[in-house]
Amino acid sequence: MNAARGFPAFAPQHAGARFATSWWGRAWIKAMEDTSLDQKLLRKGRAYAKTGQVGPITVSPGRIAAVTESEYDTVVRVEQLTDAAWERFLDQVAAKAGHLAALLDGDMPHDLVEAAEDAAVPLLPAVGDLEPECSCPDWGHPCPHAAALCYQASWLLDADPFVLLLLRGRGEAELVEALQRRDVPAPAPSAGVPAAEAFAAGVPSLPEPPPFDVSFAPPTLVAGPGVDVAALTVLAASAASRARELLLRGWLPGLTEYQDRVRLAAEHDLDLGPGLDAPVRAWRHGGADGLDALETAWTPPRRELARAQALLEAGWEGERPPEIESWRNRWTLGTVQLRYGRDGRWYPFTERDGRWWPAGPPERDPATLLGRPDDSWS
Incomplete structure (x- = not known):
């Protein structure tokens, strides 16, 4: 063959x-x-x-x-x-x-x-x-x-x-x-529990139902063909109760109130006030790490920056790599800036109206970002 x-x-x-x-x-x-x-x-x-x-x-x-x-x-x-x-x-x-x-x-x-x-x-x-x-x-x-x-x-x-x-x-x-043409081998039998032992254990009692305490005004729903208004009202109350419990526990795990506001605006196209346009864009490109790259300057270990420099030079075989103005985790090349995130990825930014604007999803190789055509950045 x-x-x-x-x-x-x-x-x-x-x-x-x-x-x-x-x-x-x-x-x-x-x-x-x-x-x-x-x-x-x-x-x-x-x-x-x-x-x-x-x-x-x-x-x-x-x-x-x-x-x-x-x-x-x-x-x-x-x-x-x-x-x-x-x-x-x-x-x-x-x-x-x-x-x-x-x-x-x-x-x-x-x-x-x-x-x-x-x-x-x-x-x-x-x-x-x-x-x-x-x-x-x-x-x-x-x-x-x-x-x-x-x-x-x-x-x-x-x-x-x-x-x-x-x-x-x-x-x-x-x-x-x-x-x-091959038969798939049968899976090995699991150890399991003897039936007599399982039946002897009896049926455990169910846990207490969760509290249902919602202090909100249910929406006004209009009845229609095939619409159970009472059921929808109960579902809305249940969703509000769960959301309230999440908020009382401190928003989503690992997020501050501000980060969660940005997340909501980014994921649901919400207008939560001025000043969130760049953070929302950063979140859409990189989540919490992208937001951190926008708002925080930090000093990465030297070996990580040296590795990134080697990747950049390797990406310009036969050509001279671009001149870089380096400061902490930020590399500036004219109107383009790359920021090294704490997640080990480089985030691209472009200069607009005197500030740096999140310009696209991150990459681990900075040469890949600089090799993208300009119209691929948004």
């Missing part, structure tokens, strides 16, 4: 484009990067991948291949699973109905990979598992062309985890057919 799959070449990406947004795609890249001994070659590989220097990609059992820079034949090999390993893997997939559904939905469940590893079936590559080959004269391991192919392969893996399974030896159609 020829299970090879072909994929068209990726178009050039913007400088801030990210590789591997899925956890299994990141594991693929980590296996390649941890094998490399030359960071300069990896930077070239990222630049080649983003600027469209990789041709159409062919994925087949044990190898992924492409022509790079229009002349070099580049291949990355990975060991295929044995038939016995595939049988153990199919056992793990069939053991839980949600595993196959997740794969078909474009997800690679953590527990499936862990169960496969426990059964001695390595799905994700580790250091040294990826074997690059290239016709270029570079002796790097991997060379920039093989690195570029691996980086672009992470996009394929993000979109379809069956690409990884094909590299390990079997395609989607073959796997689904094998699972359809």
Whole structure:
């Protein structure tokens, strides 16, 4: 069976484009990067991948291949699973109905990979598992062309985890057919409680009904066909009682009264007075963390800012990164400002009428925000 799959070449990406947004795609890249001994070659590989220097990609059992820079034949090999390993893997997939559904939905469940590893079936590559080959004269391991192919392969893996399974030896159609022929193992019986013991325990008494003390004027409802006014009045009174209990306990857990006002305005389009336009916008983009990024300046650990600086520089391969005016958790670049939140994400702001305005959802990679087109910020 020829299970090879072909994929068209990726178009050039913007400088801030990210590789591997899925956890299994990141594991693929980590296996390649941890094998490399030359960071300069990896930077070239990222630049080649983003600027469209990789041709159409062919994925087949044990190898992924492409022509790079229009002349070099580049291949990355990975060991295929044995038939016995595939049988153990199919056992793990069939053991839980949600595993196959997740794969078909474009997800690679953590527990499936862990169960496969426990059964001695390595799905994700580790250091040294990826074997690059290239016709270029570079002796790097991997060379920039093989690195570029691996980086672009992470996009394929993000979109379809069956690409990884094909590299390990079997395609989607073959796997689904094998699972359809396989009986799903019966779940192990639970310990349970002996029936005699359960009946001897008797029926426990029900708790006391909750208090029903509502000091509010019920709404005036007009009767209509199929409308039970009395029932709706009771439901309204019950909802008001529960809301009152929440308020007496201190709004929503973990929120101050002010934060809860902003949350209500953001989630229900309420007008709760002047001065809440920017906070409401910040909440819609990032919740309580987004509101904190708007209103609080703080000093992050140096290692976190250094890591962010490295991500920014990596996103501008072949170009000079923009000049940054840095103050505490805020990076200012002209009319754009990025603020590092306590949740580890960067929040974008734009200058408007002399103040900074929340401009979009956050990202963990600041280069991604700076690579967004201006019209994607709102």
